[in-house]
Amino acid sequence: MENKYNPQKIEKKWQEYWEKNKTFETPKKVSIYNKFYILPQLPYPSGSGLHVGHAEVYTACDIFARYQRMKEKKVLQVIGWDSFGLPAENYAIKTNIHPRISTDKAIDNFRSQIKSLGISVDWDREVGAHNSNYYKWTEWFFLLMYKRGLAYRKKQAVNWCEGCKTVLANEQVVEGKCERCETEVVQKEMEQWYLKITDYADKLLQGLDNLDWPEETKKRQKDWIGRSEGAEVDFKISGSTEKITVFTTRPDTLFGVTFMVLAPESKILQNLRKKIENWQEVEKYIEKTKLKTELDRQIEKEKTGVEIKGIKAINPVNNEEIPIFTADYVLAGYGTGAIMAVPAHDERDFDFAKKFDLKIKQVIAPFRVSESDPPKKGKKWTHRQAVECHVYDKKTDKYLFLKYVNVNWNAVVTGGIEENETLEEAGKREILEESGYKNVKFIRQIGASKRVNFYHPVKDDNRKLIFTPLLFELINEEREKIVEEELKIHQPLWLSLEEGKKFVNVDNVVDSLKDLEKNNYCFAGDGVLINSDFLNDLDIKEAQEKIIEFLEEKGLGKRKIQYKLRDWSVSRQRFWGAPIPMLINEELKTKKYNYLFIHGFSSTGLGNFRKWLKQELENRGHNVTTFDLPNTDKPNVIEQTNYILNNFNCDENTIIVAHSLGGPVTYRLLEKINKKVAKVVLVDPVVFPEFVDRERSAVDTSDSFKFDFELVKNKCDDFVILGEKNPSVIFRKDLEYLRNVLDARIVITNPTTEHFCAFEEPSILEECLLLGIKPIPEKDLPVILPDDVDFKPTGQSPLNYSKSFNEGIEKKYGNGWKREPDTLDTFMCSSWYYYRYLDPHNDKEFASSEMLKKWMPVDFYLGGPEHVNGHLLYARFFTKVLFDAGYIDFDEPFKVNRHQGLILGPDSRKMSKRWGNVINPTDVVNEYGADTLRVYEMFMGPLEADKPWDTNGVKGVKRFLEKVWNLQEKISKKFSSEETDKIIHKTLKKVGEDLEKMQFNTAIAKMMELSNFLQKQEKISEKNFELFILMLSPLAPHLTEELWQKLGHKNTLSFENWPLFDPTKIIENKILIAIQINGKVRTNIEINSDANESEIEKKALADENVKKWIEGKEIKKIIYIKDKLLSIVV
């Protein structure tokens, strides 16, 4: 047959047509109303080629893009390459082929494979992360972070993979192993670059609320950020000025603290070294911990640790002396690396206490004891309410009644055993008095009748009362009804172990009572405070509020929010990545400097933090000069500057530390000196003239307050500005201004008191000591990744050994300066690629503000769920930084985000060479055609679901497309059929709705139904066939373009309007109504669609089948659901 469906031929034809005519070039004229940015996730161009999973992502995005074009949207769709990374480098090590060569080859292969799918992207905008015109901007982003105080270098324990010889981010460690090579990850102390993503923890958390993302994804990010509210509490160390600060989410249990634990890596341990009597033993333990891998620490269930002898901690609330331990169950990286241990209410502390035989002090009672009714539903139990409840005994399947009888003769409580009364009798009597049940049968005593740790809130009476739990059976005939009624009004026993359950299992009650008593278990549920002085009788929430108030008032601690999120380690000791555009000078790091402190308004040379800072710097061998400047209460900038000029010589060894009004003095000073200074640390500096306008009266305004910042800038290469997170005096926008004119780095910190007036502020010391690091000037970007490199991993960065990379650096940037040899994590490249797509050829900016305004944010993003806590978080972080830096006016990059599911092999296992179940999409294209692959992949199931490949399913789809192709023989211009119209328009309606929601599988099913119907028809009108082609075109573009052309159209159908269904054509005049009798469908009746309820009722009741079912019965009720069913209740 000549006119046979030949996908290979027509697909090639149309792909060439689209390319030649630039059909999918990005539209230039767009508005925020009609722009539509569709983003398929950035692929890593692996050497093994395209995977069916890639095809799924591109097809889904492409269908959506084509659909949106037909809805008259202006679509931006681009594909690029995440082309830096380890696999290419590992391949290079094995084969000695340069990664650039293998990567470019892999990209060419990928590109042609993607093109063969008929994806409608603008190929002129393709980008590759490994190209210098791309990574120039990756480097630029790093500098942006650095200048905003968000990139820092720090020596600390990092995840090290011996297999890859590199550092890994937390996100790249899976179950203690490297995600790539599955080598066990070890901890290693290394100096690394970090991005301060933790500064954005709160913004990243809050931003989630307004995103149209899968709920689960949002939740996972939330969990990963891990915000927890609590308090920081200071514990003094007896006979020492040192203190241990801990973070706790349960400050309410402070009275139950019986020991403290420090992480082995904790610095406090080193600081206290001299006082520790058993240092050798402690040190041995620390060393032992270092050797353990993450995995070991996780697997080991048994608690280990060492008591630190010679020092004790003092519990701030009751001044009790408690022992201090070091143990590896406390993590150095979370909170302060130290904990207060409450063994009675924390399982880990409990295990530790058991092992080391430590005191366990209960401060929370699981339920309250009292004498009246249980609380009404929705109300909490109070201490006035009796402990008695209905319980359900699973074993005997009986509803029982649990009653606690007070057997403490002397206790000041109601009830209790009266003289000559047995326990049983007392119980019965109390039940009668309190609950009104007359017929109760004693079953047995459950639990010990000894001391139960219940608290009774009689004034100032901390006695423990003795209760005996007794079990009764209600033998009233209406027992169960009573129980049910009770449960309707009252909530079940407030026993946290069984919270939320209607009935309490008797056995659990018994066990919990016994165990609590013997302290064999630790109680971590809800309850009421006991043994806690002024917190007694409060519930947990109330107690938390009260204790935090108390701590803050007494200066013993403060409210604190802690995050699980850690800073992002971005440096890699590998070759195939973007170079870090920084310079390092080892000499400057260890050099001794002359520090000059310049104080602010109404202060003194050693005021505020300066006394402490001087001490710290001198301890490290530096010189510190301080002055009490003249007229500090009405300062005159010129006068103060001259004072300093007369008494101090600034030179290249000088580091100026200026606070507040010391800022302007510093600018004047720098204007006047001839030499450059080493560094200027501006701590919350005043910025003229903005500040003067506000605080005119505070200063002597005879100075002009105009500064030549261009001149000032030239006197130092290393300005840093420290600002407060919540500015109180100097505002952020003032500091931003200063940052710009001085090209300074700005660091926003969170000082303990306002305007950096604390006596100790670690961030200032940190900045004072941070030397020997400077950024490569922006104009020198990109730092080119050299080619003369030996790839062999040595643990040292390969760039160390590149001649061209290190040549001439000292000449260019000064003696002693060297290039940072590490490269950036590839996640940095993929954190901003969606911005580059907007303006890929721009060599002035990462993207022009015009383009950013026009296209962002992304309207639809499709990517794998594996990137939830990596890429998706980083991309949001980058965007928020850009927002704060004023580059963009939105702070979330992806409005809508969805994840595709995994395509499994035909055996329902993950596709892998190991199982031999890999399906190559290109094979499928070659055999069945791209349209078949596209439609099949979408027909398999919902986009988000994991689904197995089925070779026969592919054939079924091919059959469907063939049927559509063959329908052209039935076209008849004059023909018309109302029935066909109806089905076409119904399908149109459904397909439109489904494409909108990306429910491709059901849309395809509906079109299959349509083609099955049309196949049975003699003829089809041309109009109806066109409608069918148009609605199928986003899914099978090649086939439909060909058919469209055969119908005589000259242009591509890509921009045809999406056909709207005609509502008048889908009206049914006869409808089928289901007739239910007692909820079961017995028959269907056909009625006119305009029939009213009584007509239907009449017709239904006349039906033979219905008659049969209702015969001799009384009709109680008839329910009619419009156009659907009629339910008759008899």
Add this chain to the structure above:
RNA sequence: GCCCAGGUGGUGGAACUGGUAGACACGCAGGACUUAAAAUCCUGUGAUAGUAAUAUCGUGCGGGUUCGAUUCCCGCCUUGGGCACCA
């Protein structure tokens, strides 16, 4: 251990807001065409009973609410995923 999402024919999956469960596809069975096979087309296809009309059962299990539950509530089982000594 904690958290989340699922569990529907032989299979992948459909089912609007509580309203005829199993659309569509695969597979299977029977038939047509063919010397034959493939391809294609037609018919049937949840289980049980029955020639059939039809009836009963049926959405992981056990209960509940309702005229009516895959859908809502309670309890349990199970699969997959995430986090994991996070104080």
